[in-house]
Amino acid sequence: MRDTLSTRFLGRTVLLAILALYTCYSAGPFLWIASMSLRTTSEISANAYALPETLHWEKYIEAWTGSNYGTYFWNSTIVVVSAVLALTIIGAMAAHCLARYRFPGNRVVLFVIFSTLIFPPQITIISLFQSLVEYRLYDTLLGLTLVYIAIQLPLTVYILEGFFARIPQDLYDAAKVDGYSHWEIFWKITMPVGMPAIATTVILNFINLWNEFLYAVVLITDESNRTLPLGVQKFMGDQLEDIGMISTGLMIAIVPVIVVYAFFSEKLIQGMTAGAVK
Amino acid sequence: MAVVTLERISKRYPGGDELAVDDVTFTVDDGEFMVLLGPSGCGKSTTLRMVAGLEAVSSGTLAIDGVVMNSVPARDRDIAMVFQSYALYPHMTARDNMAFGLKRRRMPAAERERRVAEVAEMLDLTPYLGRKPHALSGGQRQRVALGRAIVRDPKVFLFDEPLSNLDAALRVSTRNELIKLHQRLGATMIYVTHDQVEAMTMGTRICIMNRGRLVQVGPPLGVYRDPADTFVARFLGNPPMNLMEAAMLDGPTVRVGEATMPLPSRVDPSRLPRTGGRVTFGIRPEDLYEQPPADIAERTAPLPVRVTGIEPLGAETLLLVVPDNTEQEIIARVDRNSTARPGDRVVLGLDTASAHLFDADSGVTLDRH
Ligand SMILES: Nc1ncnc2c1ncn2[C@@H]1O[C@H](COP(=O)(O)OP(=O)(O)OP(=O)(O)O)[C@@H](O)[C@H]1O
Ligand SMILES: [Mg+2]
Numbered sequence: 001m002r003d004t005l006s007t008r009f010l011g012r013t014v015l016l017a018i019l020a021l022y023t024c025y026s027a028g029p030f031l032w033i034a035s036m037s038l039r040t041t042s043e044i045s046a047n048a049y050a051l052p053e054t055l056h057w058e059k060y061i062e063a064w065t066g067s068n069y070g071t072y073f074w075n076s077t078i079v080v081v082s083a084v085l086a087l088t089i090i091g092a093m094a095a096h097c098l099a100r101y102r103f104p105g106n107r108v109v110l111f112v113i114f115s116t117l118i119f120p121p122q123i124t125i126i127s128l129f130q131s132l133v134e135y136r137l138y139d140t141l142l143g144l145t146l147v148y149i150a151i152q153l154p155l156t157v158y159i160l161e162g163f164f165a166r167i168p169q170d171l172y173d174a175a176k177v178d179g180y181s182h183w184e185i186f187w188k189i190t191m192p193v194g195m196p197a198i199a200t201t202v203i204l205n206f207i208n209l210w211n212e213f214l215y216a217v218v219l220i221t222d223e224s225n226r227t228l229p230l231g232v233q234k235f236m237g238d239q240l241e242d243i244g245m246i247s248t249g250l251m252i253a254i255v256p257v258i259v260v261y262a263f264f265s266e267k268l269i270q271g272m273t274a275g276a277v278k
Numbered sequence: 279m280a281v282v283t284l285e286r287i288s289k290r291y292p293g294g295d296e297l298a299v300d301d302v303t304f305t306v307d308d309g310e311f312m313v314l315l316g317p318s319g320c321g322k323s324t325t326l327r328m329v330a331g332l333e334a335v336s337s338g339t340l341a342i343d344g345v346v347m348n349s350v351p352a353r354d355r356d357i358a359m360v361f362q363s364y365a366l367y368p369h370m371t372a373r374d375n376m377a378f379g380l381k382r383r384r385m386p387a388a389e390r391e392r393r394v395a396e397v398a399e400m401l402d403l404t405p406y407l408g409r410k411p412h413a414l415s416g417g418q419r420q421r422v423a424l425g426r427a428i429v430r431d432p433k434v435f436l437f438d439e440p441l442s443n444l445d446a447a448l449r450v451s452t453r454n455e456l457i458k459l460h461q462r463l464g465a466t467m468i469y470v471t472h473d474q475v476e477a478m479t480m481g482t483r484i485c486i487m488n489r490g491r492l493v494q495v496g497p498p499l500g501v502y503r504d505p506a507d508t509f510v511a512r513f514l515g516n517p518p519m520n521l522m523e524a525a526m527l528d529g530p531t532v533r534v535g536e537a538t539m540p541l542p543s544r545v546d547p548s549r550l551p552r553t554g555g556r557v558t559f560g561i562r563p564e565d566l567y568e569q570p571p572a573d574i575a576e577r578t579a580p581l582p583v584r585v586t587g588i589e590p591l592g593a594e595t596l597l598l599v600v601p602d603n604t605e606q607e608i609i610a611r612v613d614r615n616s617t618a619r620p621g622d623r624v625v626l627g628l629d630t631a632s633a634h635l636f637d638a639d640s641g642v643t644l645d646r647h
Contacts, residue, residue, distance in 0.1 A: 102292065170365035173332050176352040177359045178379035178430075192369040 030254075036247035044244050063248040067238060071224060072231030073252075079141050079227060080209045083148040087156050087205050088198060090149070095160035096190045100172065110161060116154045125218055132219060139221050147219060148209050156201045163197030164190060199264040206260045210253075228253045280343055280433035280466040282306040282329060287338035289324050289490075298324045300490035301338070306434075306468055311460050313481035313498075314470045317513070321490040322470040326436050329468060331355050342433060353382075358427035359436040362443065364419045366411040372422045373398075373407040379430045397425045417448050424456075428463070435467040441476065453480060474514055478502070486510050504544075508641035511560050511634065517596065520566075520608035523638070524559035526551055532635070534559050535601035539579035542633035546646040550635070557644065560634035563596065566610035568618070570627035578627035583608075585622045590614065599626065 036044055037059065038052040063069065098110050128147060129138070137143030171193065175185045191198065213229040220226060226234070232253050239245045282305070289299040299321040306312040314322040327333040328340060331352030340347045347355060358379070366375050373394055380390045398404045401421045411419055420440065427435055440456075441449045457480055460467055471477055477484045478498045485495045486509075494506040505511035505519070512518040524534045530550065531538050541547070551557060570578045586607060587598035597610040597618055610626055618624055635644040 168363060168365065170361045170363045171367060173327075173330070173352075174359070174361060174365040174367070174426075175378075176332065177330055177357060178426075179353040179382035181353065184382075189367065193367075195369075 033247045033250055036244060037251040038248075039244055041242050041244035059245065059248045060252065063235075063245060063252060066245075067235050067249075068223065068226070068231060069235075069249070069252060072226050072228045075141060075225060076210060076228040077256075079145050079148065080206060083145050083152070083209055084202055084205045086145075086149050087152050088202060091153055091156035091201065092160055092164075092191060092194065092198060093186065094153075094157045095164050096186050098157070098161045099164035099167075100190075110157075113154045114158050117158070121151065121214055125215065128215075129218060138219060139225060141225060144216060144219055144225075144227070147215055148212065151215070152205045152208060156205060159201050159204075160194065160197050164194055167193050203261055203264050207257050210257055281308050282434055282466060282468065283339070283341040283344075284325070284329070285339040285341070287325070287328060287340060288336050289321070289328060289333060290336045297336075297490050299328070302487070302490075302492045303338075304485055304492060304495050306466055308466055309464045311467045311469065311480060311482045313477040313484040314468065314487060315474065315477040315481075315484050315513075316472065316487035316493075318472060320487045322472070322487055323438055325487070326359075326438055326468060326470050329434070330357055330359050330436050355434075356432050357434045357436055358430045358432040359438070360423050360427050360440045362439040364411075364423040364440075364443075366419055366422055366426075368411055371408050371410055372403060372414065372418075372425075375411070375422055376426045376429050379426065393429045394425075397429045400428075401425050416443060416445075417452070420444060420452065424459075428459070433466065435465055437467065437469040439471055440469075441471075442473070456480060474516065478514070486513065488513075504643070504645060504647065505560075505634070506643055508558060508560070508636050511636070515562060517563050517609045517611070519560045519562050519634075521636070522559045522561075522601070522604065522606055522608065524557050524635075526553050526555045526557060528553050532557065532559060534581070535604040537579065537581045537601065537628075539581075539628065539633075540630055542635060542645075543577070543631050544645045545635050546644060549644045551638075556638040558636040558638050558641065560636060561608075561628055562632065563609045563611040565629040565632040566608075566612070567627040567629070568597075568610075568612045568616055568624065570629070574629055574631070575627070577629060577631050579630050581626045581628045583610075583624060583626055585618045585620055585624060587620055588616070588618060599624075 032049070035052055038055045038057065039050075040056060040059075043050070043053070094113075098106060132138040132143045132147070135143075137146065167190070171189055172185060175189050180188065211229060212227075213233075216227050216230050217233075220230060232249055235249045236246050239249070284305070285303050287299060287302045288297050290297050302321075302325060304312075314325060316322050324333060328335050331347065331350060335348050342355065342357075366372075367378065370378065376394045376397065377390050380393065385393075394407070395404070398407055401424060403418065403421055403425060406414055406418055406422075411422070414422065420443070423440065437456075441452055444452060453476060460480075469476075469480060481498050483496060484498050484501055486493045486501065488509050494501055494510050496504075501510060502514050505514065508521055511521065522534050524532045527533050527538060530541055530547070530553070532541060541550075566581070567578065582602045583599035584602065585597055585599050589596040589598070591614075593614060595612050595614050595616045597612055597616065598607055599610055600607050612618075636642060637644060
């Protein structure tokens with residue numbers, strides 16, 4: 001009895017230590033940038049790791065107004081929010097059909113969708129560029145949104161299909177008997193019951209797309225169409241050696257990700273542990 | 279008013295090589311409580327799901343009140359179903375679970391509230407209406423599932439083993455509540471179970487299935503007394519009917535082990551095999567007596583046996599016995615004060631009026647109907 005208790009205690013301690021180390025490892029750089037974002041470059045070069053003495057919040061205003069941050073931010077928001085919205089609805093519908101309906105070739109379709117995940121993005125980017133130019137979507141936010149939907153859809157469908165397939169069939173049968181159509185059942189059963197998985201894909205897609213650089217840099221040229229990652233790059237170029245200002249610019253770009261994560265993370269954790277609990 | 283008619287219904291699942299339901303025909307009359315009974319995998323759920331419209335009918339005609347339902351989707355059939363898993367919507371409160379079907383039917387909110395409250399009251403669910411399913415006990419979940427069906431006031435209620443997840447005591451009380459509910463609502467109900475006690479106590483009629491086929495339909499005691507074949511004979515009754523090999527002799531009489539006895543009175547002589555032919559002889563444990571009561575003494579035949587085991591159950595005692603000149607152990611249900619000991623040789627009295635004969639090969643009854 002005492003033996004098992006002390007082994008459990010030891011196990012917990014080791015686990016905690018590992019988690020603490022990992023937290024430092026992943027949160028450290030972020031906190032460092034966060035502290036630098038409130039310090040001036042001369043303060044930073046005096047001591048790179050010190051905590052801010054006076055909080056220079058005005059740097060945020062300076063970073064925002066000193067460049068085109070407003071435009072970048074707005075562009076990113078439009079592109080990412082509409083892409084995530086479309087991904088969630090289209091992805092959930094596709095996953096619902098693949099998980100709930102028996103039709104010939106069901107598994108083949110899923111396999112083809114899944115297999116596109118293994119190709120590196122560089123393979124498709126030239127042909128995507130060509131297609132967008134042809135459809136006059138090159139260097140437009142709409143074009144970038146469509147591309148974003150396309151690249152994130154396979155993973156979205158894959159995650160959601162796995163979760164939806166585990167929702168008990170009886171729920172669907174009960175809803176049918178209660179008088180609901182396929183369309184209504186999707187909205188009233190699959191979406192709410194699948195919420196943990198949907199939150200997972202929303203966070204994943206939002207973070208991936210908010211930080212997306214490769215497609216944006218190839219498919220967007222005009223200053224007025226730049227998204228945040230492109231803006232941050234330009235900002236860093238403009239600010240040259242001004243580490244303090246660059247940190248401030250980076251923080252502005254990161255904040256929405258943190259907000260979205262905080263908002264959906266409870267659902268996300270439910271989603272990740274759903275298999276274990278059931 | 280609802281009469282459910284199944285006519286030559288068959289079901290083959292895609293990719294399945296055997297028929298899950300094979301040429302089943304029966305009618306459930308208005309207000310009847312029909313129990314579908316059979317061993318696991320015999321096609322009970324499949325039959326019920328076809329009535330519900332959750333599985334397509336492969337061939338045959340399914341009608342409710344004379345209207346063919348084969349291609350009517352589940353949502354337009356006006357049936358309600360209680361599932362073994364209860365299938366409560368996990369994201370909705372008990373109240374919303376019960377109101378879900380009413381919402382779809384565009385019932386005014388006030389009327390809906392009233393119905394839900396009324397049914398909740400009837401099922402003692404009022405204190406739990408605001409809770410979600412995960413915060414309810416198994417029995418409460420079961421009642422919410424039941425309530426969800428009742429508020430709908432459907433033409434037909436379908437139940438697929440709704441009690442099998444409850445513990446023994448709760449199962450008995452819920453069983454009785456369901457019986458009362460049926461009497462009160464007077465609705466047509468089809469109830470699937472593999473529990474013969476449920477079937478015997480709840481059904482106005484029971485419909486016994488085996489390997490996708492319908493074996494026998496009838497009132498519980500009728501089926502118990504006159505089983506259509508050896509499958510039904512052994513499936514209904516606990517302990518099951520004793521079945522022994524027997525031979526036809528002149529007279530005509532039947533020979534079971536050492537004992538020669540007159541033909542069971544219910545047997546149809548025209549269906550018997552010739553003298554010397556084999557038959558299966560069936561006798562229920564309660565129709566074997568250590569001391570036959572006076573009123574049936576003159577129709578009992580002696581069966582000499584060796585006692586191999588005793589199971590005193592309190593209210594009664596089961597004797598495991600081997601009739602002389604056979605290898606087969608059979609069971610006799612005798613008085614609780616029996617003094618028999620293993621190894622004893624006794625002569626049991628066999629009530630020939632309650633004995634059955636079955637065809638030795640097909641197992642089909644040779645009794646008169
Ligand atoms: N979706 C399905 N696809 C293929 N075969 C199925 C399917 N559902 C059931 N079956 C088969 O059909 C037969 C009848 O199944 P069914 O579920 O109706 O049995 P049951 O009588 O309800 O059994 P239980 O008492 O175990 O619930 C079984 O052999 C089963 O394997
Ligand atoms: Mg079943």
